[in-house]
Amino acid sequence: MARIKPAKNGTRKDVIIRKASALFRTKGFAATSMRDLAISVGVEAPSLYNHIGSKSELLQDICFKIADEFTSQLEKTENKNASVLSKLEEIIRFHIHVMLEEFDEVFVANHEWKYLQEPHLANFLNQRRSYEKKLVALVETGITTNEFKKSNPYVTVLTILSALRGLEFWLRHKKKFSPKELENEMVDHLLKGMVR
Amino acid sequence: MARIKPAKNGTRKDVIIRKASALFRTKGFAATSMRDLAISVGVEAPSLYNHIGSKSELLQDICFKIADEFTSQLEKTENKNASVLSKLEEIIRFHIHVMLEEFDEVFVANHEWKYLQEPHLANFLNQRRSYEKKLVALVETGITTNEFKKSNPYVTVLTILSALRGLEFWLRHKKKFSPKELENEMVDHLLKGMVR
DNA sequence: CCTACCGATCGGTAGG
DNA sequence: CCTACCGATCGGTAGG
Numbered sequence A, B: 001m002a003r004i005k006p007a008k009n010g011t012r013k014d015v016i017i018r019k020a021s022a023l024f025r026t027k028g029f030a031a032t033s034m035r036d037l038a039i040s041v042g043v044e045a046p047s048l049y050n051h052i053g054s055k056s057e058l059l060q061d062i063c064f065k066i067a068d069e070f071t072s073q074l075e076k077t078e079n080k081n082a083s084v085l086s087k088l089e090e091i092i093r094f095h096i097h098v099m100l101e102e103f104d105e106v107f108v109a110n111h112e113w114k115y116l117q118e119p120h121l122a123n124f125l126n127q128r129r130s131y132e133k134k135l136v137a138l139v140e141t142g143i144t145t146n147e148f149k150k151s152n153p154y155v156t157v158l159t160i161l162s163a164l165r166g167l168e169f170w171l172r173h174k175k176k177f178s179p180k181e182l183e184n185e186m187v188d189h190l191l192k193g194m195v196r
Numbered sequence C, D: 001c002c003t004a005c006c007g008a009t010c011g012g013t014a015g016g
Helices: A012-027 A034-041 A045-050 A055-078 A084-101 A103-111 A120-144 A153-176 A179-190 B012-027 B034-041 B045-050 B055-078 B084-101 B103-111 B120-144 B153-176 B179-190
Strands: none
Touching (some): A012 A034, A055 A103, A153 A179, A153 B153, A153 B179, B034 B045, B055 B103, B084 B120, B084 B153
């Protein structure tokens, strides 16, 4: 009965997930022990298991939360009545926003997913592959409509996704530019440079 | 006296480093045990220590081998008598080549360096920071000489480096394009799109 | 190169 | 929520 009730920061489980995200990012999933996490949360290690099922389940929660965010935004954007160019721009800006706002979680989803257990690992990879395919189709459409230069759409999509993912590594350069400047410059480099 | 003599693949230690690179990439440094490595090499775990000092030392060897390659190529390119544009293009192509030829090692240097111990960790980060600064200076020169559009040179450099690093994640798409096509398309997207 | 083995730490459970 | 504790596995050493 000494349970701490849901605070403004969410339920106890939410706190655990947030602390786990930060630790998994900085130390890596494999190198983070449940004792590390317990210290970060402020309890003894076995107490964590009143809120979560396993270490692995924490990773699943983080990875699929992020994957689902990207998937559902992409669908929303696809269904809009707008030019291909503005759709692609919207997706790029969404990536940058999520990256800046949920840094730890995105990093973990991008780099620690390999520690997912089956069948979650396969599900995650399928979801990611499907995301990439939709983007490739979008770029192909843009090439057809002459909005984009002719190119190998796979290379184009992967170049963009790579550059965006790399954002994770930059936060140490935070002082050198504002988020807004970063976003606009990057959109400019990746997108406008690509338009015929 | 039952030592296996240096084969065409290099010394015993070279083999260990190559196998370690592959394991550190696929499983991660922390999740790779010396028993895993021993199996991969074909000996018992304690035998590894006749050739190496520690698990940590293996990581150092890998990370600094790659860092040194990039550093020395950058210096070579900087000293050439050529346009800024062609220098930057040469650097981009070098990144792509090293990535394709030493995939495991580059991946480890890019993602597992955080497990380096001090003072190696600090040295590695200093070397990387210095590399980035030189690239920023190069882009700044290119802006001054009007070879490049005006931009925040930090964002430009980091966008390029991010996109290049992302190459690591693509090898699963190998069938969709040849290395040469990949290289040319990417140079085109990153570079020509950037030129005024 | 191997066998035998060490102390430390891991994820997780029992039980209250 | 805690204490007590488990079997498994870790990096590495001793000794030959």
